[in-house]
Amino acid sequence: MWNKPTALAMTLAPLKEVLPRYGIDFPALAGRVGIDPELLTRPGQRLPSARIQKLWLIAAQESGDPLFGLRAGQLARPGIFHALGLGIVSSTSVLAALRRIVRYSSVVSTNGRFVLIVEGPEASLETRRTELTIVPCTQYFDALVVTMCRILRLCAGPSAIPTIVTLPYRSDVPPEAYHEAIGCPVEFGADRCTIKFDAEIAARPVLTGNPELAAEADRMAARYIEGLAPDTAATRVRALLLKAMSSGELDQDGIALALNQSASTLQRRLRREGTTYQRVLDTTRRELALEYLREGQHTLADITFLLGFADQSNFTRAFRRWTGQTPRKFLTGQGDGLRESA
Numbered sequence: 001m002w003n004k005p006t007a008l009a010m011t012l013a014p015l016k017e018v019l020p021r022y023g024i025d026f027p028a029l030a031g032r033v034g035i036d037p038e039l040l041t042r043p044g045q046r047l048p049s050a051r052i053q054k055l056w057l058i059a060a061q062e063s064g065d066p067l068f069g070l071r072a073g074q075l076a077r078p079g080i081f082h083a084l085g086l087g088i089v090s091s092t093s094v095l096a097a098l099r100r101i102v103r104y105s106s107v108v109s110t111n112g113r114f115v116l117i118v119e120g121p122e123a124s125l126e127t128r129r130t131e132l133t134i135v136p137c138t139q140y141f142d143a144l145v146v147t148m149c150r151i152l153r154l155c156a157g158p159s160a161i162p163t164i165v166t167l168p169y170r171s172d173v174p175p176e177a178y179h180e181a182i183g184c185p186v187e188f189g190a191d192r193c194t195i196k197f198d199a200e201i202a203a204r205p206v207l208t209g210n211p212e213l214a215a216e217a218d219r220m221a222a223r224y225i226e227g228l229a230p231d232t233a234a235t236r237v238r239a240l241l242l243k244a245m246s247s248g249e250l251d252q253d254g255i256a257l258a259l260n261q262s263a264s265t266l267q268r269r270l271r272r273e274g275t276t277y278q279r280v281l282d283t284t285r286r287e288l289a290l291e292y293l294r295e296g297q298h299t300l301a302d303i304t305f306l307l308g309f310a311d312q313s314n315f316t317r318a319f320r321r322w323t324g325q326t327p328r329k330f331l332t333g334q335g336d337g338l339r340e341s342a
Contacts, residue, residue, distance in 0.1 A: 073146025
């Protein structure tokens with residue numbers, strides 16, 4: 001089990017593909033930072049994020065090309081993102097694809113998360129770091145931005161161009177090079193990396209959309225992420241809650257008994273982890289509620305039952321507490337103005 005942030009080894013595939021153009025041997029370079037090149041051929045294999053970014057830093061330096069990150073990003077394909085990649089291309093709409101990126105980004109990397117904001121005619125996808133890299137490499141983030149813009153066009157069509165991209169650093173690369181790579185103006189020195197685009201793009205269908213395949217990809221991603229989670233009291237409680245949710249038998253005493261411990265012991269262990277039983281229950285219910293509502297396959301009465309609420313009014317009050325709006329309002333506006341994050 002990794003204690004530090006990790007990422008899929010396959011995310012190095014664009015690096016492996018672009019380096020020969022500069023006469024650089026990828027296996028030799030990877031070996032210098034302790035990475036076995038064979039790991040890229042094993043689906044789901046992970047590496048420490050710091051080691052991946054160190055390899056990016058050395059590769060960018062040895063290439064001598066200021067556009068190295070922009071060129072490498074052009075080579076990224078959804079397949080390097082494991083189950084998330086499958087979920088993206090099988091989403092029925094661009095909005096659904098973006099929400100999958102937010103929800104399952106830890107499949108690709110645990111060293112950050114995405115936040116999706118849809119407000120009126122504008123939408124944006126922001127990146128948030130969970131740990132500062134010890135080897136800052138702006139070209140790594142250049143590649144990330146190009147990759148995300150390519151995914152947007154892959155889902156919504158070639159006309160899906162962002163209105164502006166903001167980057168949290170300065171660059172010696174001419175602005176024209178960024179514009180050519182991503183198709184829009186770039187603002188440097190911002191607080192965070194943000195891709196802004198017209199909300200109309202989010203409403204477009206994905207031509208390769210397949211609801212059944214998307215649902216299977218979600219299950220694969222959820223199982224994969226569950227395997228990354230540390231073995232804590234909170235994760236064990238969550239796993240039991242997911243199994244018992246629709247039965248309505250969600251009392252703390254019953255969950256503690258299933259874990260072969262007293263309720264007081266469970267409370268104490270959760271407190272040590274900075275949480276409570278009620279907080280784990282609320283978080284689990286909120287995530288499932290949003291997922292069920294977005295799927296559009298269940299009535300509110302169904303969701304009330306699936307989440308173990310005694311009646312629909314209790315579910316409505318809880319949902320308003322979680323999101324600031326009722327389930328019906330969420331369905332009507334499809335989450336307009338709702339800030340979503342993993």
